[in-house]
Amino acid sequence: MVVVWRKSVVCGAQGSQALFLQTPVIRPALASPFLQDRSTPGVQHIHLSPSHCSGSKAASIHWTGERVVGVLLLGLLPAAYLNPCSAMDYFLAAVLTLHGHRGLRQVVTDYVLEDAPQKAAKAGLLALSALTFAGLCYFNYHDVGICKAGAMLWKL
Numbered sequence: 001m002v003v004v005w006r007k008s009v010v011c012g013a014q015g016s017q018a019l020f021l022q023t024p025v026i027r028p029a030l031a032s033p034f035l036q037d038r039s040t041p042g043v044q045h046i047h048l049s050p051s052h053c054s055g056s057k058a059a060s061i062h063w064t065g066e067r068v069v070g071v072l073l074l075g076l077l078p079a080a081y082l083n084p085c086s087a088m089d090y091f092l093a094a095v096l097t098l099h100g101h102r103g104l105r106q107v108v109t110d111y112v113l114e115d116a117p118q119k120a121a122k123a124g125l126l127a128l129s130a131l132t133f134a135g136l137c138y139f140n141y142h143d144v145g146i147c148k149a150g151a152m153l154w155k156l
Helices: 007-011 058-082 086-111 115-142 146-155
Strands: 002-004 026-028
Touching: 058 086, 058 146, 086 115, 086 146, 115 146
Parallel strands: none
Antiparallel strands: 002 026
8 A cells, every 4th residue: 555645745835845855755554564674673674575485596597497498599590490300390399389388387477366276377378388389290290390381481
């Protein structure tokens, strides 16, 4: 909850006397006990991350993995165009599916807040990613493949 005061209260009736140094315009009226720092009595410091996760390396490893997949795609796309082959098609199918899955999983993690809907959304995303990979593999096996399809689109 945030309290916003009128400008006439802060700046005076004429607007010439500013009281910004003495009175805050916006101040937090309610802070969760989870977010408050208890080290200094009477002072509220708001932390954005809980202290029990501060020593975890999982977020750092996940971030590094996402960057590796992104850089791998940057090199893989020109290589697939220059050297179209079956192995490149399947490797590209796997990396594209992994890249899309990780990106959409982060969206689900950020925007689906309750536990049960988040589990259902992640299960649906896993099914969608498996279906995407199977579809790309089917396209590679029964049609021209991802590399040749990209080259055909490039020629248009």
